[in-house]
Amino acid sequence: MLNKLEIAPNAYWVGYVDDRKVPFHRLILEKGTTYNSYFLDTEKPTLIDTVDIEFGKVFVENLSQIIDPMKLAYIVINHVEPDHAGALPALISKAKNAKIVTTALGAEELKNMFRLHNREFVIIKDGDTLDIGGKTLQFFETPYLHTEETMVTYCVEDKILYPCDQFSSHVATYELFNDLAKEDISPDFNVYYQLIMHPHRPYVQDMLQKISGLDIQMIAPSHGYILRTEVEKYIKAYDEMSKPKGDKKAAILFSTMTGNTTKVAKLIAEGLEEKGIEFRIINVDNADQETIKEAILESDALFLGSSTRYADMVGKLEDVLKELRNMDLSEKLAIAFGSYGWSGEAIQVIQDYLMTSGMKVVDSSLLIKSTGMTHIQLPLRIKFAPADEGVDQCVEVGKVIGDLLIA
Numbered sequence: 001m002l003n004k005l006e007i008a009p010n011a012y013w014v015g016y017v018d019d020r021k022v023p024f025h026r027l028i029l030e031k032g033t034t035y036n037s038y039f040l041d042t043e044k045p046t047l048i049d050t051v052d053i054e055f056g057k058v059f060v061e062n063l064s065q066i067i068d069p070m071k072l073a074y075i076v077i078n079h080v081e082p083d084h085a086g087a088l089p090a091l092i093s094k095a096k097n098a099k100i101v102t103t104a105l106g107a108e109e110l111k112n113m114f115r116l117h118n119r120e121f122v123i124i125k126d127g128d129t130l131d132i133g134g135k136t137l138q139f140f141e142t143p144y145l146h147t148e149e150t151m152v153t154y155c156v157e158d159k160i161l162y163p164c165d166q167f168s169s170h171v172a173t174y175e176l177f178n179d180l181a182k183e184d185i186s187p188d189f190n191v192y193y194q195l196i197m198h199p200h201r202p203y204v205q206d207m208l209q210k211i212s213g214l215d216i217q218m219i220a221p222s223h224g225y226i227l228r229t230e231v232e233k234y235i236k237a238y239d240e241m242s243k244p245k246g247d248k249k250a251a252i253l254f255s256t257m258t259g260n261t262t263k264v265a266k267l268i269a270e271g272l273e274e275k276g277i278e279f280r281i282i283n284v285d286n287a288d289q290e291t292i293k294e295a296i297l298e299s300d301a302l303f304l305g306s307s308t309r310y311a312d313m314v315g316k317l318e319d320v321l322k323e324l325r326n327m328d329l330s331e332k333l334a335i336a337f338g339s340y341g342w343s344g345e346a347i348q349v350i351q352d353y354l355m356t357s358g359m360k361v362v363d364s365s366l367l368i369k370s371t372g373m374t375h376i377q378l379p380l381r382i383k384f385a386p387a388d389e390g391v392d393q394c395v396e397v398g399k400v401i402g403d404l405l406i407a
């Protein structure tokens with residue numbers, strides 16, 4: 001059977017339906033999934049995304065019945081993960097004239113992953129357009145939706161948004177249009193959002209802002225249903241689910257000798273402030289026990305910091321850490337930080353205390369597992385006074401924890 005479905009004049013779905021129970025991101029997709037690739041049959045024939053690496057051969061065989069791959073002018077890669085870009089090596093070996101259209105980071109990753117250093121890339125930036133002869137594509141960078149290099153593609157004439165993972169659902173179906181579904185697709189649509197997009201919800205809000213000026217009549221994502229009715233409803237659902245919720249609070253408690261850790265604390269607070277988190281900064285050496293206790297109990301996230309002096313914490317921070325064991329703090333986030341000179345033992349000792357506090361300790365491992373972000377190292381360790389990259393690091397930590405809080 002030819003995998004070809006017209007979605008608009010000279011625009012076709014040419015993907016693959018995977019109706020197995022598919023292992024995916026430490027889950028099993030019970031309903032399977034689809035890998036939606038789209039072919040725009042214009043003067044400069046263009047493909048938008050491919051399919052999973054496992055189905056590269058069958059994908060190229062299918063596509064070859066629709067167009068001679070040598071005639072492909074462009075292959076747009078919205079997102080490099082192998083369930084979308086995976087068939088690129090199989091295709092590109094036959095599509096010798098095709099240029100690969102993607103973000104700068106996407107190009108770098110594709111070159112390394114698939115050894116494509118000799119291929120021609122068209123590097124796009126936010127808002128760039130590409131005339132493919134009869135249709136115009138416009139691109140928007142949408143980092144972290146779902147990985148850092150990601151972008152979305154909009155076809156101006158067809159009014160179709162091709163957002164790759166965004167607005168997807170994991171369902172194996174040949175009835176690809178949402179209005180043909182035999183069941184309500186909202187549960188699968190929402191579960192997909194929660195699993196893949198929600199950890200990056202601030203970026204979802206950024207994306208919605210970027211596409212807000214577009215006239216979108218259809219959303220053609222890369223998994224599951226193509227949304228051709230109630231498009232507004234699905235965009236609104238993303239907005240509702242990603243909006244910041246609640247009044248969250250944080251406390252930054254620390255000890256310092258000469259003020260470097262104070263600077264770190266203030267920079268973390270800048271990041272929290274940017275995310276609308278109410279915070280208190282408390283030098284525990286100057287505060288009374290009641291104030292400290294009250295701040296701990298009312299906060300949703302606690303930052304505990306100290307500089308290192310002769311391989312140990314300074315001031316009264318250790319007294320505070322000992323006290324944590326006597327409190328019920330189970331729902332709170334905890335983050336260790338500090339300024340140091342050469343080894344920063346105090347920060348690790350704080351981390352050890354936090355691990356026994358009953359709180360959810362946010363470290364690099366947890367961040368990678370829950371958000372995929374690798375650019376932040378936690379516990380936060382700053383050499384002497386924060387400068388340059390160190391400043392950015394502190395502010396970013398505040399922002400990322402702020403994002404976790406407004407889940």
Ligand SMILES: Cc1cc2nc3c(=O)[nH]c(=O)nc-3n(C[C@H](O)[C@H](O)[C@H](O)COP(=O)(O)O)c2cc1C
Nearest residue numbers: 257258259260261307308310311341342343344384
């Ligand atoms: C007496 C003294 C002992 C120190 N011992 C250590 C140490 O054992 N390990 C380390 O990494 N840094 C050590 N440092 C460096 C401090 O941790 C570093 O200067 C830090 O930026 C001080 O931050 P603060 O101003 O918040 O106290 C020491 C500094 C002093 C003055």
